[in-house]
Amino acid sequence: MSTNIEGKVIVITGASSGLGEAAARALSADGATVVLGARRFERVQTLANELIAGGRRALACKTDVTDHKQVKKLVDMAVESFGRIDVMLNNAGLMPHSPLERLKIDDRDRTIDVNIKGVLYGIAAALPHMKEQKSGHIINVSSVAGHKVTPAGAVYAATKHAVRALSEGLRVEVKPYNIRTTVISPGAVATELPDSITEPDISLGIHKFYDSYAIPANAFARAVAFAISQPDDVDVNEILFRPTRQEL
Ligand SMILES: NC(=O)c1ccc[n+]([C@@H]2O[C@H](COP(=O)([O-])OP(=O)(O)OC[C@H]3O[C@@H](n4cnc5c(N)ncnc54)[C@H](OP(=O)(O)O)[C@@H]3O)[C@@H](O)[C@H]2O)c1
Numbered sequence: 167m168s169t170n171i172e173g174k175v176i177v178i179t180g181a182s183s184g185l186g187e188a189a190a191r192a193l194s195a196d197g198a199t200v201v202l203g204a205r206r207f208e209r210v211q212t213l214a215n216e217l218i219a220g221g222r223r224a225l226a227c228k229t230d231v232t233d234h235k236q237v238k239k240l241v242d243m244a245v246e247s248f249g250r251i252d253v254m255l256n257n258a259g260l261m262p263h264s265p266l267e268r269l270k271i272d273d274r275d276r277t278i279d280v281n282i283k284g285v286l287y288g289i290a291a292a293l294p295h296m297k298e299q300k301s302g303h304i305i306n307v308s309s310v311a312g313h314k315v316t317p318a319g320a321v322y323a324a325t326k327h328a329v330r331a332l333s334e335g336l337r338v339e340v341k342p343y344n345i346r347t348t349v350i351s352p353g354a355v356a357t358e359l360p361d362s363i364t365e366p367d368i369s370l371g372i373h374k375f376y377d378s379y380a381i382p383a384n385a386f387a388r389a390v391a392f393a394i395s396q397p398d399d400v401d402v403n404e405i406l407f408r409p410t411r412q413e414l
Contacts, residue, residue, distance in 0.1 A: 170395045172197030175248045177241055179231050179288055180258030182209035184357025185307065188383035189255060189390045194222045196391060201244040201251075203229030203237070204258070223248070231258045231284030232276075234291070241291035253303045253394055254292035256285040259325075260362040261311075263318040263372060273364055274321045281325035285332060296345050303346040303394060306333045310353045310408060318368050326351070337403055346401040348393040353408030356380035381409045 176193050180186040182204030190200045194217045202210040202224065210226035217224040225247055229240045244251050259281045262273040285306050296302025311319055312326035333349035340347065360376050363369040385407065393402040 169196050169391075170397065171391060173199070174252035174394065175199045175201065175244055175250050176253040176255060176394075177201045177203070177244050177251055177288075177292070178255045178257055179203045179229060179237070179240070179284065181213065181226075182206045184359060185352070185355060185383050185386040186255070186257040187213060188387040189257070190217070190224075192384065192387035192391055193394070194220075194224060196395075197222075198253075199223035199248050200225075201240065201248075202226045203231070203240040205230050231256075231287060232279040234283075234287040237284070237287040238291040241288075241295065245295050250299055251292055251295050251302065253305060254288055254296075255305045255307075255390065256288035257305075257307045258284050259307060259359075261319075261322045261359050262362045262364050263322060263368050264363075264365045265318045265368075266320055268365065270364065277321050277325055281322070282328045282332075285329055289332070289336060293340075293345075296340075297343045300344045301398070302343075303348070304333075304336060304340075305348045305350060305390060305393060306336075308333070308349050308351040310351055310406070310412075310414065312349075312351050313406065314414060316414065318365075333403075337401075344398075346393075346398075348402050349404055350386070350389050350393070351404070351406040352386050352389075353412045353414075354380040355383050355386055355409075357383055379409045379412045 181202035207228035214224040214226040264270045308329040309326040311323040315323040337347040
């Protein structure tokens with residue numbers, strides 16, 4: 167039975183760990199061709215090699231999403247190698263929580279550059295191809311923090327609210343081109359994300375929270391697969407999920 171995933175060319179940013187890696191593995195197992203971007207090239211290359219050894223099609227490209235030229239290169243490489251791009255999964259992100267009064271300017275700049283500009287660069291790289299194809303699917307990763315703001319999480323939450331606003335703006339603009347748009351907002355999922363926190367006390371608290379509540383990354387992969395696998399005339403625009411035990 168066709169899953170509407172098999173044969174699709176899917177570009178994933180932040181595919182070197184966590185949610186991106188889990189999505190790459192699951193979508194590849196469902197028969198997709200995956201094109202993997204991240205700054206840690208050896209990780210995405212190793213993953214691509216593993217998938218190829220298992221009989222799948224995969225490609226890796228060193229990509230820093232804060233550089234729009236590198237994101238364009240990732241997407242163009244997918245189209246040159248496999249003839250098209252069916253799905254752009256804008257997943258790369260970081261979460262260096264800290265209270266505003268601690269003035270962690272560098273952390274904030276990086277968060278905005280990766281979580282907002284990175285998504286915009288992904289959209290910019292994929293849209294021209296999808297417009298020409300008159301088909302495609304852009305999936306952006308927000309968060310429960312795109313719905314709720316917590317102490318020490320204001321900047322991260324601001325970027326994830328922005329991702330939801332951008333996704334809705336994109337949705338209403340791309341109707342003429344037959345492009346689907348989905349924003350996925352996960353709760354706590356066990357990944358390397360808490361390691362991006364640079365303030366020791368905040369890091370300790372968030373790690374404790376994740377150790378108690380986080381669910382496996384495959385929960386995200388299943389949400390991505392659900393959105394992609396719908397018939398072409400069904401556009402799943404929003405998915406919000408949490409660990410069952412997570413109250414926040
Ligand atoms: N885990 C959760 O609980 C959770 C909940 C809600 C939302 N999210 C969102 O899910 C997404 C993935 O995070 P994760 O949980 O899987 O964390 P993760 O394990 O830390 O993965 C983050 C990924 O983003 C990539 N990345 C970071 N900066 C980058 C840059 N400048 N250019 C390219 N790639 C970059 C990393 O790759 P390199 O370091 O190799 O570049 C890595 O592959 C993020 O957008 C995050 O905000 C996660």
